[in-house]
Amino acid sequence: MSLEQQTQSIAVALIGNPNTGKSTLFNALSGVRQRTGNYPGVTVEKKHGTFRIGDKSIELIDLPGSYSLAPRSPDEMVAVDVLLGRLPAERKPQAVLVILDAGNLERNLYILSQVLELRLPTIVALNMIDVAQDKGVTVDAPLLAQRLGVPVLETRANHGAGVQQLREALAHIAAQSPPEYTSPFPPAFREEVAGLQGKMVASNVSAPRYLVERLLLDTSGYLEKELELGGDNFHQTIEEARARLKESGVPVPAVEAMSRYAWVRETLNGVVQRKPVAPPLSDRIDRVMTHPILGSFFFAILMLTVFTAVFSEYIAGVPMSGIEWLFETIGGLVGDSMAEGPFRSLLVDGVIAGVGGVLVFLPQICILFFFIAILEDCGYMARAAYLMDRLFSNVGLSGKSFIPLLSSFACAIPGVMATRVIENRRDRLTTMMIAPLMSCAARIPVYVVMIAAFVPYYSFAGGLLNSHALTFAGMYLVGIFAAVLVALVLKKTLLRGATPPFVMELPSYKWPSLTTVGLRVFEKGWSFIYRAGTLIFASSVLVWAAAYYPHNDAAVATWTPRLAEVETELAQATEPAQIEELEAEQGDLEHHIAGAYLRDSFLGRAGQWVEPVVRPLGWDWRIGCATIASFPAREVIIGTLGVIYDLGGEEDEASIPLREKLKSATWDGTDRPVYNLPVALSVMVFFALCAQCAATLAVIKRETNSWRWPIFTFVYMTLLAYCGAFIVYRIAAFFTTTPIVSV
Template sequence: MSSTAILAGPPRIALVGNPNCGKTALFNALTGARQKVANYPGVTVERKVGEFLSPAGARVQIIDLPGTYSLRARSPDEEVTRDVVLGRFEHETPPDVMVCVADATNLRLHLRLVLELRKLGRPIILALNMMDVAEARGCRVDAGALSAALGVPVVPTVAIRRHGVRGLLDQIDRTVALASGSSAALSGVAPCGWSEPTASDLRAYHREVEDVLAAALRDAGRPSLATRRIDAALLHPAIGLPFLFLVLFLMFQAVFAWAAWPMDMIDAGLTWFQGTVGAALPDGLLKSLVTDGIIAGVGSVLIFLPQILVLFFFILILESTGYMARAAFLLDRLMGGVGLHGRAFIPLLSSFACAVPGIMAARTIENRTDRLATIMIAPLMTCSARLPVYTLIIAAFVPNRTMLGGLVGLQGLVMFTLYAAGILSALAVAFVLKRTVFKGAREPLLMELPSYRLPSARDVLLGLFERARIFLARAGTVIFAIMILLWFLGTFPAAPDGATGPAIDYSFAGMLGHALAPLLAPIGFTWQIAIALVPGMAAREVAVAALGTVYALSETGDALSGSLASVLAADWSLPTALSLLAWFIFAPQCVSTLSVVKRETNSWFWMLAMVAYMTLLAYGAAFVTFRVASALLGG
């Protein structure tokens, strides 16, 4: 293949680097909102791809590869990075240029990867990131000497500053221009200059790293005094865990407190829109479809977008400040008590957002049994898709009042309790699994604790924008389609002449709900809940949309002009509401999660095992909750 053929498309740049080197911040600085997330062919590892215009006006495609310490891949994430730079993916050419990102404050750790990449014989640029932090610590790196020692261009960068990547952009133009004249560099032929290093090669790498540092590092600087002082407090045995739990508690309080006003605004807007559209359309099937099916269904989910964004805001802050790694360190002993690896904390915390990326994050755990155990319990973490269900029921049955002098909201406290129940259940399941199915010695936690840094407002906003985009796209596609189908099933066939009761009773959906009702009656579920649980398998939040549509099509539909929560408060007993909350703590997973489990484990067995054990837990917990609540509170 000629170089001209390759350059018919934009040059492809790969960002490679160790974890916590600021690679994602650099990717955001280069691409802004011009990025998208997909999966690599045949695997569930995410690929972030973006584009930018270089100073010379060239359109450049850039790929943010998973972090790795070496091309000696020891986890699925690292395998993807290795295979991309080696050109092992079928139908995908190797990157034309590699930008290796290194933390300037910790060159000794990062140079080993640079030396491995250099052996591939492809154009490389070394981006010395976080130079501002390095200089503040008195660390002086001679970029020219480092470039001479390595034989590659070296560019200092500060990804979080507005003009902190200008030098890198200029160097990309120069490197691409040079590479375009070399058909060998851009031939699309997988490089052959790398092989798994032996023990003697590893020692040679170590000596070469020391030689490079001796030539280029003028002053190693001093460790961050602020980081050491903060860690002295936050990693203290008596302070660390209580502080972490306080952070998590405040996070769940904020999910209610901060999101209340925008949720009210969205609710009022949707109510106005539904009334306006309803008044403009003549009575008939079209009006019912639009108002009762689409607006009532999709709108019931859209209202929870502010809460999901608040939750993700905290997760992004914890990640960008460097506290996430400390949380894993603090919980290592606690998780070790049930047999989990300390690295399991990050996949489990990611599962609070969504079980899909949480399960995929388990790839960083090298031991297979530890990885499987983490995958099997990750869905027990309360994902953001459960949040609309929890919020709806809490709003309907828990008074909106404060405790402890107004410091703690009762609704937020109930939400925190539900999240805590999911965590404790996951630990209990892990305890059983690690002593039965996944027996084996527990490996120690070895991880780098990055320096604390102030979060980048741009990176946080981009993360929230991406989450909002995904949520709205899901509402506009999956939920939209399911609501139309559910409206159809809830409308047809029409009730016969002279029939009594809601028309939905005679529809396909009503027949299904009433057929499932005897099976769910022991746990207090109504036939409306039975209908909602079926589409809820596609996505958890669809259960809320389904309830909105079902009640809009029933005799109580007029009450939806107020709120769905008020309808449920009037139609359900408190034991039923508590039973449904218990069900959703353990509820069988959505189709997306189950498909990822199958792909990550490469086995139908583990996927089916997850469905079985979570269904049994959900039914058992709901049964006990409903019976105890009925005995204490009355049905």
Template sequence: MSCCTPVSIEIPPTPRVPGKIRTIALVGPPNSGKSTLFNRLTGLRQKVANYPGVTVEQRVGKLAGIGRSDLILIDLPGIYSLSSYSEDARVAVEVLHGTMPGSPAPDAVLLVLDSMHLSRQLMLAGPVLALGLPTLILLNMTDVMEARNGEVDSLALAQELGAPVAKISATKGTGLDAIGIFLARKNAEIQRPLELPIMGNAASYRQWATGVSTRTKYKAPLSSETTRKLDRVLLHRIWGPLLFLAVVITLFQAVFTLGQPLSDGFQAILDQVGVRVGGLLPPGWIQSLVVDGAWKGVSSILVFLPQILLLFLFIGVLEDSGYLARAALIADRVMRSIGLNGKAFIPLLSAYACAVPAIMSTRTIENKRDRIATILVTPFMTCSARIPIYLLMIAAFIPNRPLLGEFFGMRAAVMLGLYLLGFVAALATARLLKSSILKASSAPFILELPQYRLPTLRSLGLRLFDRAKVFVKQAGTVILAVTLVLWLLSHIPAHGGSFPQLANSFIGKLGLFIEPVIRPLGFNWKIGIGLLTSVLAREVIVGTLGTLYGADPATQSMTLQSALRHDMHLGGAIALVVYFALAMQCTSTLAVVKRETNSWKWPAVQFVYMTALAYVAALATNQIISRFF
């Protein structure tokens, strides 16, 4: 029976007892399509909070997607078993048993299993069915499984498990009518299998799952010939890492080769908007506030949107195609050598977008010391907030010259070097932690390698839209507020009705006060103010510099790049990006570290260590470059 059938559900004959379903728990292993199904069933009408006393997120929504707004769906964390020591597994067990404070006890369970790997994923079915709750087993991605000559007898599986089984596709939304039929059976008590293994015994569950697969004649789908050929090359011990390096180099070169003209064109548009807006306002302080303060600050960060979106487009293609999972295996060899848990790779990889969700994703790491070590080094990874200052300083100070022919230029090399600097700093710090205060035994790294597939335009489009929305929202809120405050502080105290010189303003005096501390790094007082404001969020520094240089009559007519070249030399410019590569400058990250570790000790240690490391590295960079260039 295909998942494209309007209703695909097999229910063995079972006795019935009175009961009413109000709350349903959605359970499944990671990457089984559970989150996609939750979003489709709730129609995105959901709320997100934290379970009381723990850091695991709670997603709850009404089943509006199938016309049952009277029912509540609880999305439990993705887990492989109910006996794991991870916080996610503990929360799932407590919710299923009805002992989690603030969460209603579920009346039924929707168990999502990936039919592509059904033999292994059935290990979760045993302990879930052992709970005795009415359970509907949803075999996701059976359309892909059957297209690749895989087979599963859903009726035989339902009779074997004593629970209804439905074939679905969460991505396409097919087969979901089965859920409505299951939930309409208000008086159903699902018959449990006669010989379930002992709860908590992983070996017996593995043996039981294998037996169920054999008796129901499950046939795993074949890997395509293309996948096997690609993996022989991409996972090769020598060619794999070399090809991965080539992919990364190509990515960064494309950001400048394709992205720079797009940003230049966008800059011209933003400049024209600023001129037109200024022409609509009367000359004076209002015009200066709007144009020199707000618009120059916000537009100086918005101009990098095309390059940032281009970078995330390439990363999205690599992720959706299945290649990044292979990169995880390549990187695992390096991570094991420094003592990091293999599961730490996923948080470190996702930190290239933002450190906040990356730190939250460390909850899957069972060992507490491994988890804290991963949390402490994650902010070293180059997040998207660092990209604007990287692009600004590289475009201003690094000539656009070829380095390895026309394929790889100096700008891309510097950008790649900054990413590598953050990665190496993370590995070195992890090695230091794991060999001293956070020693722990190593754990195996288990990863399902997905089939190679073509990314969909819808998936990539949603990813870019979400990234653009976050970026623009940041520019329109935090950066806008900071630039307005900076403009005000750069124009007070007024004397005789006229604005003071920038250096004599309140912000100028503050900058000159801290300048002796940062002067050895090659920074002037304006950069110092940028360092202070960027503690809120790293990208704020670009808006800060745009506002300060826009308020200075000596540089008001220059572009921001020209103004920086007027005030800085190469040593200070490179020192600045090195500082940003290593420093902890994100209040949101510090807050989530405090929440995840339940202590202010670790974020304080993290902030002091990263700031000191950034200062020393920037000082050394400026001194070396200034001496030889």
């Protein structure tokens, strides 16, 4: 962009209550020209979009939806800091676009009154005007604009109505004068604010008047710490001011609600007209959707549909299999065209396999956010949270945690990303911390192999139940039970705080905007690839390097001479039977060589180094090695065990030879079996509770914008998994009279 064009760029902040169509309007204005990220140190997402009109470029800053600009936490402080220009890395907005729900102006004007105090050029978008009319609400927009002293434009963002007029108004907003606005607070309060600001200036403490006002109103003490006012002197000054206000009949903080809603009533007098209409369609639908029985039944069916789509081999499974096939094919073509060596292995097993390992999650993420976007845009998500709130409040969470946790049964990655629907920071972080405990699809291969090979089969209830199915279900229950306990502990310790009251507006139902849904899916998919994908790819390459090097040829000297002979004989063979026999021997020799290289690699040595740590779980070094190798993705353990036992990395959970190898495996230097029922249960419980998933940890880092939380998740889940596996192994060994491995 040239210098001349830069001078024409205008930064506009978008703000409004939740469910006012703010995101839809943002998408309608900016289209695909968007970028997302996280504000430093918080879990709040920042979203920027741009559009051009004439010679002017408008940069939109989409602030988090909020009912008030009253910060009580770092996450809530973001919107205020952006509007006041207090974030060094964020451009200060030159103007504000406030989105109001035309059918709920009494509530929406509360935050507008706070925005007007900032003295920035302001435009009001009166959105969902059609929904308001269906409710019998008529708004006199010209009269409202006159009362507010700012332009008011009617829009229907989901249909694109009024969007172009809004673009044109934003192009001229920089020339608009700040609104003339008189504070609604009583004179006594304004005098105390002026006095406090004077004392701060005298003490060389700089703060905008709006924050000084908030200092008096914020009885939580958060803002005092945020502004670093310098000890007890200022605190005492603020307390004395509050005491004087209370004596004069201006109680803090109640004065804000009384003053602002009085201003709202005065502003809307004669602006809003209501006429009796039949109960809105939304109310009639809610008689079913929020009914304790009928609503719960519909909710269960809907969630089963979403879960099936994300988990199904026919919906998500088809594109996932296609991605796996594509990268296997690319890897095969690249491998066939290159000579054996470290560069070939890096490209095939590191880069190509690493990229494929990232993109294979994309269909599940896109499908999940397709459903979430539809449910949010049509208005049902609020009903789902309402129905589940009673259950989740028992562990200190709200009903909004249900969708992310349900999604995590398919894959924790989209589950963690879906926590963005949770406004409360503690609830959002708690949900992120327990989402990986839900048994995802990647754990299933581990369960299938261990159950099929080592859990005796018994049938019950006339064949309706069996020991294999109950063990499989038990692994899911282990994760759920652990998640409940961890949530209770976190909410009473690290993320302590009272369960927030469940206050959520039930918006009117409306047809979802396909544009909004499509942009949401594209945004989440690209965000995952661009941000989390880089970390996942890096971990895949690191594990490849650990599994490849030192690649000592002496470790495979037993098989390489014979492999060379077989390859020579195969090139000269003409008989089909002879060719088939030689190819089978060639495959066996290659598997032996791959296994020997892995056992001698840094990864194999690491498995031997950790054997003293995992022996109390009944594991030998091979299981430890496979567990370390599975860090990029849990299901890798099966292929790694296949390589270690000279079967090749193509083995999967259905492999009969792998099961037989595991059954016949013995401890080094003995004839004692490694695997039995207690060891199988130990392995399954460990993988049910562990954080062996670099992808999930990378997404937690991306969502929280900090390494603190993924490190905490990895540490607590690893310790939990180790303790759980140890206890299960000891109890199972006691009841099955299996000798316990000496430590």
